[in-house]
Amino acid sequence: MALDSKIPNGPIADKWTNYKDHINLVNPANKRNLDVIIVGTGLAGGSAAATLAELGYNVKAFCFQDSPRRAHSIAAQGGINAAKNYQGDGDSTFRLFYDTVKGGDYRAREANVHRLAEVSTNIIDQCVAQGVPLAREYGGLLDNRSFGGALVSRTFYARGQTGQQLLLGAYSAMNRQIGRGKIKMYNRHEMLDLVIVNGKARGIIARNLITGEIERHSAHAVVIASGGYGNVFFLSTNAMGSNATAAWKIHKKGAFFANPCYTQIHPTCIPVSGDHQSKLTLMSESLRNDGRIWVPAKLEDAQAIREGKKKPTDLTEAERDYYLERRYPAFGNLVPRDVASRAAKERCDAGYGVNKTGEAVYLDFAAAIQRYGKEQVLIHHLDANDKELIIKLGTEVVSNKYGNLFQMYYKIVDEDPYKTPMMIYPAVHYTMGGTWVDYNLQTTIPGCFSIGESNFSDHGANRLGASALMQGLADGYFVLPYTIGDYLSPDIKMGPISTDTPEFAAAEKNVKDQIERFMNTNGTHSVDYFHRKLGKIMWDKVGMARNEKGLNEAIAEIAALREEFYKDVKIPGVANGFNQELEKATRVADFLELGELFAKDALHRNESCGGHFREEYQTPEGEAQRDDENFAYVAAWEYTGKPSDAVLHKEPLVFDNVKLVQRNYK
């Protein structure tokens, strides 16, 4: 099967406009006769549900949490990009497009990224109109901050809770439609299979997580908005429940899975503290605007700190190595995430790590507190020689900007980051790979769409900070509502779709069989036991740096672990009731397959790009070495029975508007 990305013809700046002018529309009366299922209620799913309902479609939205407001988009901290150019610092649609393609290490689809940049400004207008309290300046206008990989300030934010506020905005738009009866909300429901009728996605099988009932739900189209698969690593910044099941189930039913190896390891997370660790906590990238990252310049100082004999504040400026500022003078602490993460790993591997495990670097706000304090003293005509006052006022400014993050750090680590530098280390955060979609955000299954983090299309091999929120809302508010209409227009006379068909029965049986098998295995180990093991394989061999030998080992080890899982997992409780262990089992079963495909994809991509770093392919300075001649394509995998037999399809990436160069942040 040849992949057709359906990218419209014409100059890049006109593609989306021309395309919208010529697609098929569904008239308002007919929209009432069409049902759409949306799985996931984060920024992408929530905004899509609200918008489609508003347009007139009957929406059925599903989430596994107890309310759509809890989707993990809520945890995004730093901000959302938009090419408003309110700061007049040279930003434009083209520049946001260019930065995103470059930041993605030239592995994203140009047309999709340009469309994203085009609609970015609408998102901000929309959110303000919805009452999202974005940060403002004293003049009453919106404030911006800068983020990694950009030379302009285009990031809008709501303190350190931007994701929360944007999600609550989408949630409020959903609530309006739920109140009107246009969205039927299914909380505490998990999609466990896709139903295909005559080659088209026509429904899902879902488990009611309270009663355990297996339910059939039909629709004229199914939208997957279930987020990323970072929890394949067990430890990540994802929520505990974040899972790949919906995306993986559609993959097994025919949707190609693209670039699974593109995973973002975020540079600023709170380091692992012990074996009991259940998840990792992100410290927003926005902190790198004001925080300086360093390790001791001398090995003996690093060792003394690890042993508790020295404190970071004991070290003079000369005894510190601000390695990002040293290696990348142009971007300094604001290099993209993949670059910052690898640089931290390099220093720690070389023995300069600063916590007990040797896997942590410092993020220091002392200089920022001084700088802001001095500014405040001048603004308020106070004593410029009062050192304590400067620290007090500077601390207030930093607290205003990042207060909730500092508090979060303090509660977890029990150290005051206003007084001593934070310790941070990279952690799995976001997955750029995902379901392959065409320009319409449709997967290779007709009628099955994939939006937000669950698709692959906009971030290439590395996502820039503050772009995930942008993409989720762009897909849901402004892209899918157009493209899905084009798909649905032939279905207006179809009427409701029956769930009383052999296709629904077969899918339901499939789900029931899997659950029965889990309940009857009666093995010796809990689901977490297997999930932790999988996570360790992934982190050690498919993590920040990968090589051929390790990847081959990982593939074999994951396959063996999967076999052991099915033989030896133990699920207590009952299937026909609330059972969190059973929920975990169905998710981990899918991670155990996805992990293998992930490693297979990483093994086949004989280059380094963005978040995918193969040790065999690096420049003499240790930077990622791309191979554009052989690998400038999207790797879209087709499921044929098991992950090891997945068949590779290539979508060549054509760059007409951006010149491919080695990324340079020096």
Next chain:
Amino acid sequence: MKLTLKIWRQKNAQDKGAMVDYQIDGIEPDMSFLEMLDVFNQDLMSKGGEPVAFDHDCREGICGMCSLYINGEAHGPDRGVTTCQLHMRMFKDGDTITIEPFRAAAFPVIKDLVVNRSAFDRIQHAGGFISVNTSGNTIDANAIPIKKEDADNAFDAAACIGCGACVATCKNSSAMLFVAAKVSQYALLPQGRLEATDRVLNMVAQMDTEGFGNCTNTGACEVECPKGISLENIARMNREYLSASLKG
């Protein structure tokens, strides 16, 4: 650390439920409270028991999914945190810890420590929104300047995570702080003023329908709120409600 846990066990909504005592050892101060429960559940399962069900998701204090009434306090003894951010360093070796669900007539128990908080969603359906279409064809985001102070106050109200600690803490099981936070957020913004009258009337009516109690100004909700939502919001909602009632 060695601890005695007294945990509410209830098979399902129909079951009567009871407190059950357990012993646990090997707990470290750096563990979060929920990690302690993870370890406890793993231990319980290895002995053939059924794990304790509890709600949790983001484990960084923002999703509002975790609950738990610990030693008589919503989200436990620490201040300004959710249960997932509570760490075992707040407890001592040998302590007895009582763990119950968030109790309120409007929050029925689903299983063990898991409750149904859908009543909160239904209150939001009644008016927790501004009726703009999501077409994006609205005015420029900077067309209406908003005083920074108002925007900041709106943000402070909007920081509510909908966990329900306010209800669980209140002797009347009142949801006033939760409702007031949303009413305030919109009341403080020019975009929200247009529908302010209907919003406050509809949300309060739904709150009463759901069976939440009245507010008697004890202020317990503010103390236990993990996000520091201020009582001022309740005062603001009362003003909004009064002026809406007079108009209505």
